[in-house]
Amino acid sequence: MRVTVRLFARLRDLAGSGELMREVEAPATVRTVWQSLAAEIPALVEYEGTMSVAVNAEYARMAAAVHDGDEVAFLPPVSGG
Template sequence: MAETFSVTVRLFAVFREALGASALTREVAPGTTVGGLLAQLIAEHPGLDGAEKAVSFSVNRVYASAETVLQAGDEVAFIPPVSGGQLSHGERQMSSRR
């Protein structure tokens, strides 16, 4: 069995509030994707229900796809839709109150 390794997860906005931390260190199995890590966190934290719908991902401070496979020492972040403004994409709201 390949050994797990650790990655850093930076948490912002709804993610920071739901997990009660701005960063955490997480052990993951080889082959874990960014999207897979988010699915794990959502399964553990009911407050994140639905958070995956519009989220983007970054790995080492660069936007990345959900399929990106994590490497030891990576810095991962889940990026809720950015504050935007009234562009053609429209705006959605997610209550932060639980």
């Protein structure tokens, strides 16, 4: 199945793109999507302990299920305001 991966701020810079299409094997979770991405782009690993994740623009946990067509976002620590 196919998912859209969204990356922001420094994660986007490290990946060289803010939006990636990836094939993942079902059943998938946010964690499995992250693991295949981190294997592809090892520089991302430093964010594993501090990032937040979202599925279809709702905050989620690493264990959350991911389905075909979902948008999975990885968010570095925020700095708004």
